[in-house]
Amino acid sequence: MxxxxxxxxxxxxxxxxxxxxxxxxxxxxxxxxxxxxxxxxxxxxxxxxxxxxxxxxxxxxxxxxxxxxxxxxxxxxxxxxxxxxxxxxxxxxxxxxxxxGEEIWCQMFSEPDAGSDLAALATRAVRDGDQYVINGSKIWTSGGHGSQFGILIARTDPDAAKHRGISYFICPTDIDGLTMEPIIDMTTAHSFNQTFFDDVRLPVEMRVGEEGDGWRLAKVTLSNERVQLSSSGSLWGAGPSAGDLLDLVRAGGGAVDPRRRQQLAALHCEAEVLRLNRLRTLSATLSGKTPGPEASIQKIMADEHGQHVMAAAAAVVGPEAMLSGSGPAGALAKRARSGATEIKIDTSRFPDVDPVWHYGFLFSPALTLGGGTFAVQRNIVAEQVLGLPREPNLQQGMTWAETMRSRTTAR
Ligand SMILES: Cc1cc2nc3c(=O)[nH]c(=O)nc-3n(C[C@H](O)[C@H](O)[C@H](O)COP(=O)(O)OP(=O)(O)OC[C@H]3O[C@@H](n4cnc5c(N)ncnc54)[C@H](O)[C@@H]3O)c2cc1C
Missing domain, CATH: 1.10.540 (Butyryl-Coa Dehydrogenase, subunit A; domain 1)
Structure with a gap:
């Protein structure tokens, strides 16, 4: 450092x-x-x-x-x-x-047919006097049901090139014509919604920036990230870290099974690499430089690391990890009481239930999807960091998977 x-x-x-x-x-x-x-x-x-x-x-x-x-x-x-x-x-x-924090916001970007290929979005905003009439549907609106406003991108010019015909709006969630259907995820939480727009009338003053400038604005945030020093939590910087898991195991007397020890040691090494990489990024920022490749690989590594932390926690717990209210702390305590020997622990040190770990275990598959999937992140590194050729454009009107299928069939 x-x-x-x-x-x-x-x-x-x-x-x-x-x-x-x-x-x-x-x-x-x-x-x-x-x-x-x-x-x-x-x-x-x-x-x-x-x-x-x-x-x-x-x-x-x-x-x-x-x-x-x-x-x-x-x-x-x-x-x-x-x-x-x-x-x-x-x-x-x-x-x-x-x-x-007096007004909470959500993000209305993804659509059922526009996720990784976000610029394919089809929600329309048609100018009518001093209003825009919005029709279409957004999906995966995290926390939309507890928000007062959303940032919305919608197509204002269907004839312009894909990235150019998009505009950026502020949209109140209680406006006439907007409805949200809950989506319950596998953690059993109501995290997401599908948001429907039926002739929603947004005043022109709710547009941010110029008409057609929405794609550029949707990317503005990337250059506005705050300096982060300590986000070692395994769930996008929140939640327990690898260190927390290792502390639990250590405090319980350590792991006896050599394969488990190997898994936990690998986890520790991964967490150290991530910590040092964060410090490299921070060091560049503090000396006035633009962080280089180290910043691009951080998200890829951190997302996968989060999954590894949760997988290791589940392995420590065993089949009970599937049960609501279980987690390394509670399950280790129970196991010690029942005389199981793989991990010896002092039962007095652990609470009986630990929903954070259980939730994290079920949520962790989402880490490599939200905010740009693992594959999309790798494409960015391939093209923008390694200078590899750009991937071929998607075929008109097809998703990535359909394009690939059609190419494989055509070969
Ligand atoms: C926890 C979570 C919270 C979210 N919150 C929000 C939110 O608040 N608001 C919002 O608007 N959206 C939100 N999203 C949606 C998120 O942005 C999308 O899930 C993401 O962009 C991927 O889009 P998709 O789900 O349509 O998958 P698709 O884009 O259909 O991808 C399907 C599969 O194809 C692969 N793939 C796609 N394109 C390529 C390519 N070019 N090369 C190689 N592989 C490819 C992907 O990696 C993936 O495995 C959230 C998602 C998650 C998981």
């Missing part, structure tokens, strides 16, 4: 500490007004913080046990886009409540 976090008496640290002393249990709005939710944004939303200053603020908030408002899509995606391309009126109306 070629950088150090500033010392304990750095004036920027002392500022945060003073503020925390005055606001020991800050609300989302208080954090937002202090500029501590998005410190790297300009005033009045942030404090134009440098990457190092952001790390100091993160460090101090974490030390004080203060968490930022949970509004991932609003703060990570919608906000930066509105900041970059929204009108002043849009910024004033939406940004304060996005960063304070």
């Amino acid at each position: 070629d950088f150090d976090l500033p010392s304990q008496d750095d004036p920027r640290r002392l500022d945060v500490r003073r503020w925390l002393a005055d606001n020991p249990d800050p609300t989302g709005r208080e954090l937002a007004e202090a500029g501590y939710v998005v410190p790297h944004w300009p005033a009045p939303y942030g404090i134009d913080a440098s990457p190092m200053h952001q790390l100091i603020i993160d460090d101090e908030l974490a030390r004080a046990g203060v968490t930022r408002p949970a509004n991932a899509i609003g703060i990570g995606w919608a906000g930066p886009t509105i900041l970059a391309a929204g009108t002043e009126a849009q910024q004033r109306r939406y940004l304060p409540k996005i960063i304070s």
Whole structure:
């Protein structure tokens, strides 16, 4: 690591500490007004913080046990886009409540026939005076049922080239003509929805940026990611980490089976590689460089690592991992009580149930799909990092799988 976090008496640290002393249990709005939710944004939303200053603020908030408002899509995606391309009126109306977490946002991008090939989207937005009339359907709208607004991309010009005829909108979820059908995933949680638009009338003021500029805006967020230091959680940075699992096993007396030991050691090595790669990215950011290939491979490796953590946790637990309410902690405790010998543990140290691990085990297959599938991520690395030839275009009107099938049949 070629950088150090500033010392304990750095004036920027002392500022945060003073503020925390005055606001020991800050609300989302208080954090937002202090500029501590998005410190790297300009005033009045942030404090134009440098990457190092952001790390100091993160460090101090974490030390004080203060968490930022949970509004991932609003703060990570919608906000930066509105900041970059929204009108002043849009910024004033939406940004304060996005960063304070008072208004939660969802993302209405994917469609039943447009996922990896998102630019194939078919939801139409037809201009009618000072409104757009929206018709179509979006799918996998995570948390849409608990959101007040969504970012929506829809086709405004069906005759323009695929990427050019798309526009970007802000869409209230309680608007007439919009309905959501729940999709229950295999964790049994209601995480997603299918969203239907039947003659939804959106005022022109809800369009972000110019008509036809939606594809460019949909990618704006990529350049707005916050500096991340410590997201070692196995579920997209949240949830338990490999280290948490190893601590549980260690605290329980360790693993006796040599194959299990091998699996857990491999997990530790993977977590270390990821940690060092995160530090490489951070080091580049802190010295003012654009992170290189290391940033591109992080998501691929982290998604698969999350699956490995959960697979190892399930292996430690055994068949009980399938049962609701089970997890390494609870199951290890039960197993020790029943005298099973593979892992010896001190039963007093573990709670009986551990739904986080059970949920993580069932959720983990989604890690390599959401936010760009494992295959799409590899295509990006192949084309943009390794400079390999671009993959052939999809055949008109066909999905990737159908194109491949038709080519195989044609050969
Ligand atoms: C947990 C989770 C949360 C999500 N939340 C949201 C949300 O809030 N809002 C939203 O709009 N969407 C959301 N999505 C949808 C997500 O963006 C899509 O699932 C993703 O883009 C893949 O699209 P698809 O599901 O249609 O699969 P497809 O694109 O149909 O892919 C099917 C298979 O084909 C492979 N494939 C596709 N294209 C290629 C190619 N060019 N080369 C090689 N292989 C290829 C894929 O890897 C995959 O295995 C979420 C998904 C998940 C899993």
